[in-house]
Amino acid sequence: MNDKVRIDKWLWAARFFKTRGLAREAVKGGKVQLNGTRVKPGRTLAEGDQLTIRRGEDEYLVRVRDLGDRRLSASLAQEKYEEDPDSVSRREAAAEQRKLDYRARAERQRRPDKRQRRQIHRFTKPS
Numbered sequence: 338m339n340d341k342v343r344i345d346k347w348l349w350a351a352r353f354f355k356t357r358g359l360a361r362e363a364v365k366g367g368k369v370q371l372n373g374t375r376v377k378p379g380r381t382l383a384e385g386d387q388l389t390i391r392r393g394e395d396e397y398l399v400r401v402r403d404l405g406d407r408r409l410s411a412s413l414a415q416e417k418y419e420e421d422p423d424s425v426s427r428r429e430a431a432a433e434q435r436k437l438d439y440r441a442r443a444e445r446q447r448r449p450d451k452r453q454r455r456q457i458h459r460f461t462k463p464s
Contacts, residue, residue, distance in 0.1 A: 344369065345360040347382050373387075397428070401417070403418075
């Protein structure tokens with residue numbers, strides 16, 4: 338186990354980002370906050386630190402449990418952190434809302450086709 342690990346390397350090892358470069362860009366872009374403050378990618382983590390990670394439309398609020406910098410399987414990577422239960426429920430609710438919005442957009446009618454346009458013209462413009 339390491340005593341020091343960079344935040345971008347830990348985010349990559351904990352499988353929040355696919356590559357270390359993406360993790361670095363997220364930290365530089367302010368998408369990751371350490372204990373409520375914006376940090377640089379080279380900042381070292383300590384056990385018990387709280388991270389706020391925004392990835393797309395999802396926001397994770399996690400507490401660092403393990404400082405390992407090796408990328409392991411997804412199930413083992415989840416042991417590196419502990420996610421706040423409120424964070425989990427907010428993400429699940431947001432995902433459900435996105436699903437409902439998608440269904441509502443899919444059910445909405447499209448533009449009328451040629452036959453429907455002719456019917457509309459016949460109905461609105463008496464000859």
